[in-house]
Amino acid sequence: xxxxxxxxxxxxxxxxxxxGCGGQAATGSGDSPYNGSExxxxxxxxxxxxxxxxxxxxxxxxxxxGKYTAVFMGFTxxxxxxxxxxxxxxxxxxxxxxxxxxxxxxxxxxxxxxxDDPELLDMWLGSFDPSFVGLTTNLEDTDATADELGIxxxxxxxxxxxxxxxxxxxxxxxxPEGESQVMWSYGTEPEKVAEDLETVIGEGA
Amino acid sequence: MAARRTVPGGRALTVAGAAGAFAxxxxxxxxxxxxxxxxxxxxxxxxxxxxxxSAYLTIENTGAADDTLIGADTAAADEVQMHESVQxxxxxxGMEERDEIPVSAGETVEFKPGKLxxxxxxxxxxxxxxxxxxxxxxxxxxxxxxxxxxxxxxxxGAKGGDMESMDDxxxxxxxx
Numbered sequence: 492x493x494x495x496x497x498x499x500x501x502x503x504x505x506x507x508x509x510x511g512c513g514g515q516a517a518t519g520s521g522d523s524p525y526n527g528s529e530x531x532x533x534x535x536x537x538x539x540x541x542x543x544x545x546x547x548x549x550x551x552x553x554x555x556x557g558k559y560t561a562v563f564m565g566f567t568x569x570x571x572x573x574x575x576x577x578x579x580x581x582x583x584x585x586x587x588x589x590x591x592x593x594x595x596x597x598x599x600x601x602x603x604x605x606x607d608d609p610e611l612l613d614m615w616l617g618s619f620d621p622s623f624v625g626l627t628t629n630l631e632d633t634d635a636t637a638d639e640l641g642i643x644x645x646x647x648x649x650x651x652x653x654x655x656x657x658x659x660x661x662x663x664x665x666x667p668e669g670e671s672q673v674m675w676s677y678g679t680e681p682e683k684v685a686e687d688l689e690t691v692i693g694e695g696a
Numbered sequence: 697m698a699a700r701r702t703v704p705g706g707r708a709l710t711v712a713g714a715a716g717a718f719a720x721x722x723x724x725x726x727x728x729x730x731x732x733x734x735x736x737x738x739x740x741x742x743x744x745x746x747x748x749x750s751a752y753l754t755i756e757n758t759g760a761a762d763d764t765l766i767g768a769d770t771a772a773a774d775e776v777q778m779h780e781s782v783q784x785x786x787x788x789x790g791m792e793e794r795d796e797i798p799v800s801a802g803e804t805v806e807f808k809p810g811k812l813x814x815x816x817x818x819x820x821x822x823x824x825x826x827x828x829x830x831x832x833x834x835x836x837x838x839x840x841x842x843x844x845x846x847x848x849x850x851x852x853g854a855k856g857g858d859m860e861s862m863d864d865x866x867x868x869x870x871x872x
Contacts, residue, residue, distance in 0.1 A: 657790035
């Protein structure tokens, strides 16, 4: 399966390159200039204080400033959706030009701060890309942040056993000023995310 | 789709002993109406936390009768649950546990990222390239053993994409 899958991925990446994966393919047609949804200015990163996966304070707005930041909310005990999304984002990043990569970062905010401490986030994110930033804070600020970003989060009342957290599956891209630009729904292929990143970051440069 | 016949290495094609007997019965002209379960592409994700990981595979019922997957087990984890990731109208992703998954005659059921998956609770510290024996329990076919390859999440490639979007990619058609 792996061989078949990798071959398919390679073919897909090749097709994307042939189709001009430099930001031109998607312009000039359709409502959105992106593969994802255009959400320019719909959301703003709040100035909320988190602790990052290295145990350092991280202000979501201040410390994300100057970079294009992809934000996803999930939890490490999520076996399916969250790892798939993080792997896709890591693959998308790998498809970018080196200069574009430097302007881009991925931030994972845990929707399950009672279980996800910095250490666990660091171990989990290390499986995808050591440069990914993991953030945790108290429940109240977590939910307030989710609200600000239009990402729904719901936890069971009883959180004693192996509980699951329902959460929005979307990934939001913010510009260096903290204004939202693009939203990708769950399952958007890495090639399409990479194409959008080249478009957005190319325009902003 | 006949992907199971073209998997390289011939590793993935697994036929239950019982189902093999049914196949033989079919060849010899016996008209028994029985399900026949075949599996392919079984993988287990390298656990990213000690608490949980997921497994994926394709189950095909090539027999003449319906069957139902009623559970799964493995020595490599404390418990195996069957879950389906579901997206609600507001875009929220959640998981629902499934007790029974019908595999009707002639049908193929895919466990894949973002859809159905097996959830391995408290898995062993599995490493990429190892093999995990999964036991699938069917209402009629009984226990079907499947060898699943442990795979790093970063090696899964474009598995998460559905076939429709893969077709898009093949044609380099990016408009949406």
